[in-house]
Amino acid sequence: MNILNLPLIRHCALALLKCRSGNFGLLAALVAIPLIAALGVAIDFAAAVNRKAAMQSAADAAALAGAAAGVGSAQKIAVGFLGAHLGSNDTQDLKEPPSWNHQVTVERDTVAVAVNEDYETAIMHMFGFRTVPISVIAKAARGSGSSACILILDPGRADALKIINSNSVTSECGFQVNSSHSQRAFYAENQGKFAAPLIAVTGQSKLSGRLISPPPVDGSPVVPDPMAGMPEPVSPNDACTSQSLKTINSQGKSSLEPGIYCGGLTVNATDELTLKPGIYAFRRGALTLNTSAKVIGKDVLFYFEDAQSPLFLNGAAILQVSAPTSGAHAGILMFQGRQAKDSSVQFRINTSAGSFYNGAIYLPYAVVDWNVSGSLNSESKFTALITRVLNLYVSGTAFFKKPGEEGKDFVPNGFGRGGGVRLVE
Numbered sequence: 001m002n003i004l005n006l007p008l009i010r011h012c013a014l015a016l017l018k019c020r021s022g023n024f025g026l027l028a029a030l031v032a033i034p035l036i037a038a039l040g041v042a043i044d045f046a047a048a049v050n051r052k053a054a055m056q057s058a059a060d061a062a063a064l065a066g067a068a069a070g071v072g073s074a075q076k077i078a079v080g081f082l083g084a085h086l087g088s089n090d091t092q093d094l095k096e097p098p099s100w101n102h103q104v105t106v107e108r109d110t111v112a113v114a115v116n117e118d119y120e121t122a123i124m125h126m127f128g129f130r131t132v133p134i135s136v137i138a139k140a141a142r143g144s145g146s147s148a149c150i151l152i153l154d155p156g157r158a159d160a161l162k163i164i165n166s167n168s169v170t171s172e173c174g175f176q177v178n179s180s181h182s183q184r185a186f187y188a189e190n191q192g193k194f195a196a197p198l199i200a201v202t203g204q205s206k207l208s209g210r211l212i213s214p215p216p217v218d219g220s221p222v223v224p225d226p227m228a229g230m231p232e233p234v235s236p237n238d239a240c241t242s243q244s245l246k247t248i249n250s251q252g253k254s255s256l257e258p259g260i261y262c263g264g265l266t267v268n269a270t271d272e273l274t275l276k277p278g279i280y281a282f283r284r285g286a287l288t289l290n291t292s293a294k295v296i297g298k299d300v301l302f303y304f305e306d307a308q309s310p311l312f313l314n315g316a317a318i319l320q321v322s323a324p325t326s327g328a329h330a331g332i333l334m335f336q337g338r339q340a341k342d343s344s345v346q347f348r349i350n351t352s353a354g355s356f357y358n359g360a361i362y363l364p365y366a367v368v369d370w371n372v373s374g375s376l377n378s379e380s381k382f383t384a385l386i387t388r389v390l391n392l393y394v395s396g397t398a399f400f401k402k403p404g405e406e407g408k409d410f411v412p413n414g415f416g417r418g419g420g421v422r423l424v425e
Contacts, residue, residue: 044121048132051119053211055100056136058085059113060214060423063140064198066104066111074106078113085215086115109142110424138214141424148176148200149384149402153225153364156180156203157389159187165394167192173402174198178222186216192394197423214423227362227386232337233303233329234260234281245285258300261285264309269293275300275321282309294318294354299325302334307343310366316352320379323359331382333359340365344388353396356380363387372398 058081066078082102100117118131150171154160160179163169165188174197179185185203188194190210199205199212200220207216241259248254250269258278264285267273275297280287283305289295292315300321304311311334313319323333336345347366353374358381367389377383377399385400392398 044124044129044132047122048119048134051117052134052136055086055115055117055134056138057211057215058082059115059136059138060140061085061217062104063111063113063138064214064217064423065219066106066113067109067140067142074111075104078104078111082113082115110139111142112137112139139424148198148223149173149382149400150175150390151223151225151384151386152177152179152388152390153386154179154388155222158184159391160389161186162391163188163190163194163394164392165190165192165194167395168397169194169196169392169394170398171196171400173400174200176220176223177201177203179203188212225364225386227360228364230362231328232305233279233301233332233335234305234337236305236339238281240283256280261287264288267291267295269295272296277324279303281305284308286310286312288312288314289317289319290314291317294320297321299323301329301332303337304334304340304345304363305337306339307345307365309337309340310345311347311349313349313351315350316373317350317355318352319355319357321357321359331359332362333357334361334363336363336365347387351376351396354379357383360384361386367391369393372396375399377401 062078062081062085065081066074079102086100099120100115103114105112114135114137117134119134120131121129152161152175155178157179158181160181161175161177170193177186177200179202181203183204184206186199186201186205188205188207188209190207190212192210194210194212198214199216201216201218202220202222204218205216238260240262242261243263245263245266246261247266248256248268250271250273253272253274254269255274255276256267257276258280260281260283262283262285264282264287266288267290269291271293273291273293273295275295277299279301281303286309287302287304289312295317301324302311321333323331325331329335343365344367345365347363347368349368349370351370351372351374355374356377356379361384364386366387368387369391370393372392372394374396376396378397380399380401382403383400
């Protein structure tokens with residue numbers, strides 16, 4: 001007996017197609033089933049990817065916070081961070097939602113956090129797929145000193161660190177914000193790429209825009225200024241090279257000698273300006289560069305002695321400068337004098353494509369407005385910044401590079417060379 005009567009099947013199919021009494025609705029229903037299934041897969045997959053990203057962010061934050069807290073309280077702190085990010089704010093007696101579970105492992109200076117969840121599907125459960133398994137893991141390690149190469153010293157100001165990023169900010173080492181402000185010690189509007197191994201904030205952070213991962217670790221301990229006791233490169237008794245504001249107007253290539261510029265220095269140039277090696281000290285006057293030219297200098301140190309001596313980089317200068325490689329202030333590119341201690345001196349830096357600052361920038365009493373419109377520090381070996389307040393506006397690409405592992409790049413002890421807490425997995 002022929003079970004599959006092909007002529008009969010063909011006859012019935014043709015009859016169904018010719019029939020005008022409801023066959024379109026039947027065919028539409030048959031076609032809709034795989035379409036709904038495909039749409040369901042797409043929707044549930046996208047939702048699961050977003051959920052996994054949120055879980056990874058929570059695990060990263062928990063591992064970093066646990067490692068920062070130390071062995072005694074790492075477990076409790078890590079679990080509290082998970083609850084805060086994944087559905088509970090009760091750090092005393094965390095009751096997890098039934099959809100996720102965790103495991104926190106503390107071993108000496110490392111904290112590992114694993115989170116698992118059977119994520120419930122929104123549409124695919126109609127086809128028998130009720131859950132999607134999601135697993136993430138994060139591991140953080142604690143070293144000596146601080147892993148930060150950007151240290152913000154103000155103890156209580158709102159927006160002590162403010163980052164407005166519309167393109168790309170990448171730091172190989174961390175940010176440390178000492179402000180204890182209870183709402184926005186660190187504030188970020190991130191519409192581009194932002195990458196840093198750690199953002200440690202003593203107070204609370206406020207974020208908008210795209211996700212920053214790992215998220216800031218609020219409640220982190222204060223990191224003291226590692227350069228507070230370093231001697232100043234110039235004595236207040238040293239004689240002035242020039243007694244009043246010096247202005248340089250140049251239409252061609254020119255060079256500048258180091259010295260103590262009392263009354264300040266203003267440079268108006270349209271071509272390349274070379275800074276000869278040495279210390280450029282500014283007393284009772286600003287260093288102002290009004291130029292669209294390239295300013296280059298190796299083995300140079302800028303010293304801003306007092307509250308009347310800020311830095312203004314105007315225009316679209318390409319600044320390519322490197323710190324001294326020897327001497328008592330090796331590795332220091334900029335140094336703000338302690339006569340400015342009781343002030344908040346405004347520094348304005350406009351950076352164009354190709355600029356780099358190779359060395360440590362030490363401006364502990366400054367409010368720095370740094371505008372990056374091109375590429376910053378792509379050719380630098382190492383850039384560190386210690387300042388009171390930093391407003392970083394990025395429409396280009398900004399890089400902050402950590403010191404080399406071989407130890408040839410100067411950096412104060414315990415600062416920026418892989419200490420502190422960092423993600424290792």
